[in-house]
Amino acid sequence: MPILHQPGFIFSPPARGVVAAALCAASLFMAGCETKPEFRPLTSEVPPPPTFVTVPSEETCQAAQARYALGQALDPLLLEQMRTRTGSRSARTSAVGAPLPVPADPGRLNVDVDPQGRITAARCG
Structure with a gap:
């Protein structure tokens, strides 16, 4: 059945x-381009920025x-002397x-200590 062009219609029904x-898609696209972004101030809900960790060199x-x-x-004084001499931050x-x-x-x-309290090894890490 042929579709007849009716007077007053520019396009056929399909x-x-x-x-x-x-037209709907074009109008939505244009509306999206014209909307302004809303201003959102920083609040406590925003995660903090990343921090960079400095890896100490092996000389530490x-x-x-x-x-x-x-x-x-081992006693506390000897442990502190060892920490100081090795240049480490903690022991x-x-x-x-x-x-x-x-x-x-x-x-x-x-510092590794045996059951008798004697120092057997010292390492960094």
Whole structure:
């Protein structure tokens, strides 16, 4: 059945739907271009900006400087002397063979102590 062109219609009935959809899409596009973004001030809900971690160089902890203390009984004064001589920021003791805490800190001196309280090893990390 042929579609007859009726007077007063510019497009045939099937083409009118396509034209209407195109006009609707164009008007939405233009409306989106004309809207101004709303001003949103910074609030406490905004996460803080990222911080950059500086990794200290290996010179910050020199475990070889603690060799003088191997075999000695550990006391707080000796531990502080070892920390100072190695140039580390902090020091901790642990039992021989105990796992190191995660994450490792290259600026920390780890001192291994046997059950009798004698220093068996010193390492950074």
